[in-house]
Amino acid sequence: MKTYTDYLYFTTKQEREIVNITHEIEQAVKRSGVKEGLVLVNSMHITSSVFINDEESGLKQDFLKWLEKIAPARLDYKHHQTGETNADAHLKRTIMGREVVVAITKGALDFGPWEQIFYGEFDGRRKKRVLVKVIGE
Amino acid sequence: MKTYTDYLYFTTKQEREIVNITHEIEQAVKRSGVKEGLVLVNSMHITSSVFINDEESGLKQDFLKWLEKIAPARLDYKHHQTGETNADAHLKRTIMGREVVVAITKGALDFGPWEQIFYGEFDGRRKKRVLVKVIGE
Amino acid sequence: MKTYTDYLYFTTKQEREIVNITHEIEQAVKRSGVKEGLVLVNSMHITSSVFINDEESGLKQDFLKWLEKIAPARLDYKHHQTGETNADAHLKRTIMGREVVVAITKGALDFGPWEQIFYGEFDGRRKKRVLVKVIGE
Numbered sequence A, B, C: 001m002k003t004y005t006d007y008l009y010f011t012t013k014q015e016r017e018i019v020n021i022t023h024e025i026e027q028a029v030k031r032s033g034v035k036e037g038l039v040l041v042n043s044m045h046i047t048s049s050v051f052i053n054d055e056e057s058g059l060k061q062d063f064l065k066w067l068e069k070i071a072p073a074r075l076d077y078k079h080h081q082t083g084e085t086n087a088d089a090h091l092k093r094t095i096m097g098r099e100v101v102v103a104i105t106k107g108a109l110d111f112g113p114w115e116q117i118f119y120g121e122f123d124g125r126r127k128k129r130v131l132v133k134v135i136g137e
Helices: A022-032 A057-070 A078-082 A087-096 B022-032 B057-070 B078-082 B087-096 C022-032 C057-070 C078-082 C087-096
Strands: A002-010 A017-020 A037-043 A048-053 A099-105 A116-121 A128-136 B002-010 B017-020 B037-043 B048-053 B099-105 B116-121 B128-136 C002-010 C017-020 C037-043 C048-053 C099-105 C116-121 C128-136
Touching: A002 A022, A002 A116, A017 A057, A022 A037, A022 A116, A022 A128, A037 B128, A037 C099, A048 A087, A048 A099, A048 B087, A057 A087, A057 B078, A057 B087, A078 A087, A078 C057, A087 A116, A087 B087, A087 C048, A087 C057, A087 C087, A099 B037, A099 B099, A099 B128, A099 C099, A128 C037, A128 C099, B002 B022, B002 B116, B017 B057, B022 B037, B022 B116, B022 B128, B037 C128, B048 B087, B048 B099, B048 C087, B057 B087, B057 C078, B057 C087, B078 B087, B087 B116, B087 C087, B099 C037, B099 C099, B099 C128, C002 C022, C002 C116, C017 C057, C022 C037, C022 C116, C022 C128, C048 C087, C048 C099, C057 C087, C078 C087, C087 C116
Parallel strands: none
Antiparallel strands: A002 A128, A017 A116, A037 A048, A037 A099, A037 A128, A048 A116, B002 B128, B017 B116, B037 B048, B037 B099, B037 B128, B048 B116, C002 C128, C017 C116, C037 C048, C037 C099, C037 C128, C048 C116
16 A cells, blocks of 8 residues: 655735646656555645636636625624634635545546646635645555 | 446436435445445536435425525626536536545445435536545455 | 544534534544544534534634525425425535545644634534544555
């Protein structure tokens, strides 16, 4: 049995941004040497996400607009009594999800035709981390 | 250590449909021979879901009605400028989730009394795939 | 390869409650003896969640208020024709998620600075279970 751990670092230019990280995860899986197993990819922060969807720029805009509608930036969250201003980012990340688990088959991500992995940042412009953990043989 | 990979195929009759796949996953786990481990079950498409909830027909209708309310089918998504018409299906699938990871204990799905696995289709009437990956011993 | 299975039991005082279970999961990981691997933590019920976010009391109130807005308790769900009254709890749990998968590195949860694991109860005041499954070496 093999395990492999890696960390990716992101500092987005925008407060909210969706970044395609599929290539970075493919490279980590190659480095792991695992041919059959699972890879966990998760945000290590609670105001950003890792999720799987389609690489299409209009859809990314739709996601951000939709998130603003169902989890709006507002002043009156209780969390803001601590001095924070990012409660909406905690909610947005909850909708999009913290993590994905992807199968590794024959040494590669076992993906459907349109699956791509994204880092979703909702409180950006500062350094954040994503964890990659591979387990298998 | 053992790993096992299988693919399930679905062509739903309805555009939006919730299909109980618990039995298919139980059979795949048996075929894997794994007694202790994990099984990942994920949609390989970005407009459908795999999730766990209750087998109750009214609740399935509630889910579909609720999803239409918070992620409605509309014409004005940016994604539709590509010619696609299914942006809402990408959002609905995000709410319901891409994947589940289930424990295998003593050779069976380690489930609570009401847990059942469902395939949630939001852009159906065409052939789609679900991945089953088992890892353990 | 090692695997380890444990069950946690909760009977919340409130119908809706968010309980920090990070310490319990850390203890289970220690008992497992696994140094490198994955831990799955999932609710075994379909009206409660396991999720990762921030330990901050105001934010927990924000979560519960927000869930009530997007998945409100109402009388007219189809699920209630069975005699049940908790359809909203099924929806709330869907938003918050059934499970988390966390990396174990050097014998500990491989967490970012603010990550904490919570049990989210949406139909409480009765005994419920959470599953902890560890796999690794």
